[in-house]
Amino acid sequence: DQQVKQNSPSLSVQEGRISILNCDYTNSMFDYFLWYKKYPAEGPTFLISISSIKDKNEDGRFTVFLNKSAKHLSLHIVPSQPGDSAVYFCAASAIGSSNTGKLIFGQGTTLQVKP
Amino acid sequence: DTEVTQTPKHLVMGMTNKKSLKCEQHMGHRAMYWYKQKAKKPPELMFVYSYEKLSINESVPSRFSPECPNSSLLNLHLHALQPEDSALYLCASSQEQGSNYGYTFGSGTRLTVV
Numbered sequence: 001d002q003q004v005k006q007n008s009p010s011l012s013v014q015e016g017r018i019s020i021l022n023c024d025y026t027n028s029m030f031d032y033f034l035w036y037k038k039y040p041a042e043g044p045t046f047l048i049s050i051s052s053i054k055d056k057n058e059d060g061r062f063t064v065f066l067n068k069s070a071k072h073l074s075l076h077i078v079p080s081q082p083g084d085s086a087v088y089f090c091a092a093s094a095i096g097s098s099n100t101g102k103l104i105f106g107q108g109t110t111l112q113v114k115p
Numbered sequence: 116d117t118e119v120t121q122t123p124k125h126l127v128m129g130m131t132n133k134k135s136l137k138c139e140q141h142m143g144h145r146a147m148y149w150y151k152q153k154a155k156k157p158p159e160l161m162f163v164y165s166y167e168k169l170s171i172n173e174s175v176p177s178r179f180s181p182e183c184p185n186s187s188l189l190n191l192h193l194h195a196l197q198p199e200d201s202a203l204y205l206c207a208s209s210q211e212q213g214s215n216y217g218y219t220f221g222s223g224t225r226l227t228v229v
Contacts (some may be wrong), residue, residue, distance in 0.1 A: 004157075032215050043119070043205050043220030044158070051215070089157060093213075101146060101212040102171060105157030 003027045004092050006106035014114055019077040021109050023090030026071065030092040034103065035064060035075045038087045047088075048075070080113045087111075117142060119221035121206050127227045130196060136224045138189040138206030144219070146170075146212040147189040149181060150205040152223070158205055164189060165212040196228045 005024045013019045023033075031052040036044035050057040050064045050073065057064050063076045077084055090106040119140045128134045138147065146165045150158040163171035164183040172181075178200075180192040189206055203225050207218040 034217070036220075041222065043121075043207070043222045044218075045220070046217045049215070049217065093215075095213060095215060101148070101163050101165075101209070102160050102173075103158075103218070105159075107155075107157050 002107075003030075004090055004104045004106040006088075006090055006109045008109050009107070010110040010112070012112045012114065013080050015082055016079045019075075019080045019084065019111055019113065021075040021077075021088050021090075021111065023073045023075075023106055024071060025073075025092050027092070027094065027104075028071070029094040030104075032093050032095050033064070033066060033073050034091045034093075035062075036089045036091060036105075037084075038089060038108070044089055077111075080111075082113045082115050085111055085113050117219065119206055119208055119219050121204075121221035121224050123224060124222065125225050125227075127229060128193065128196065129229055130198070132196075133192070133194045135193065136191040136204055136206075136226075138191075138221055139187055140208045140219070141187055142208065142210075142219065143186075144208035144210055145186060146209045146216075147183065148207040148209075148218065149189070149191055150207065150220075152203040152205060154202075162191075163212060170212060193226075196226075198228045201227045 034049040035047040038044045066073045087108045091103040149161040152158040162181045182190040203223045206221045209216040
């Protein structure tokens with residue numbers, strides 16, 4: 001039972017354009033969402049997060065949008081750069097549950113930004 | 116120091132061997148985590164330690180034995196593993212237990228069981 005789903009295994013965009021990575025979740029108890037970026041042979045690196053009380057959070061070129069009614073979030077990268085090429089994981093957690101600190105990850109989307 | 120350091124980076128072990136994975140952080144984080152990631156799958160939580168005490172065990176088989184000797188170190192002792200245990204083992208830490216603090220992950224130990 002996949003509680004966090006990233007339905008696009010890969011995405012290719014041109015440098016300078018917008019990259020949009022999508023994530024869907026099924027557990028209505030999730031109230032905190034994070035995006036991680038992973039290069040080969042490295043651990044995931046935290047990018048940006050959003051609490052369920054917000055619908056948007058922005059940090060530089062990265063913006064995360066949350067649509068709670070649709071149980072959907074997306075990560076926008078503008079403008080995309082070749083160095084953004086990596087695997088992007090969406091993750092979710094239910095704060096205050098007995099499993100505080102447990103992140104549920106999606107399968108990941110491999111982003112390729114072409115020069 | 117803003118890193119989580121994992122050793123070794125690669126490990127090949129037989130099914131009868133005993134080995135240990137090590138994780139170290141000097142950021143003063145009081146929560147540490149072990150995750151397991153199989154090929155083309157997302158990371159899955161194994162254990163959480165908070166203030167050096169085991170907080171969460173995700174029903175992990177006893178052939179995996181975690182240990183937190185102090186606030187900076189986290190070990191994962193391995194014994195009698197199976198080939199299906201081959202995976203990338205990721206250690207992470209956070210200021211306190213709870214994901215809204217953001218995790219810092221190590222680079223992982225790639226384990227192969229033969």
